[in-house]
Amino acid sequence: MHNFKELKVWQAGIQLSKSIFILTKTFPNDEKIGLVSQMNRAAVSIPSNIAEGCGRKSGKELHQFLNIALGSAFELETQLIIAKEFDYINNETLNTTCNLVTGIQKMISGLQKSIAI
Numbered sequence: 001m002h003n004f005k006e007l008k009v010w011q012a013g014i015q016l017s018k019s020i021f022i023l024t025k026t027f028p029n030d031e032k033i034g035l036v037s038q039m040n041r042a043a044v045s046i047p048s049n050i051a052e053g054c055g056r057k058s059g060k061e062l063h064q065f066l067n068i069a070l071g072s073a074f075e076l077e078t079q080l081i082i083a084k085e086f087d088y089i090n091n092e093t094l095n096t097t098c099n100l101v102t103g104i105q106k107m108i109s110g111l112q113k114s115i116a117i
Helices: 008-024 035-054 059-085 091-114
Strands: none
Touching (some): 008 059, 008 091
């Protein structure tokens, strides 16, 4: 069992989730049950799956939950691009937020490589 709260990738995921919730509050009301909901869920899924994986007994299980977290990060990146296509966010916000997501993707991949499965 790993202490997920000490992992920089988990901490970054929490900060990203906070940023996404703040960002999606600016989206149109008719997106609240569509894109907003999906983006918020994807963002929360990243640190949640990291934490759940850390609570598992084997490296193989942790690796699988990190795969899920990584998938959620790619899902969120796609949703950010869609938000830009609908002009809910500007290029600067897209680039800044996607850079955060890409950093987390790299950290998750690095953590996966360090785990013996």
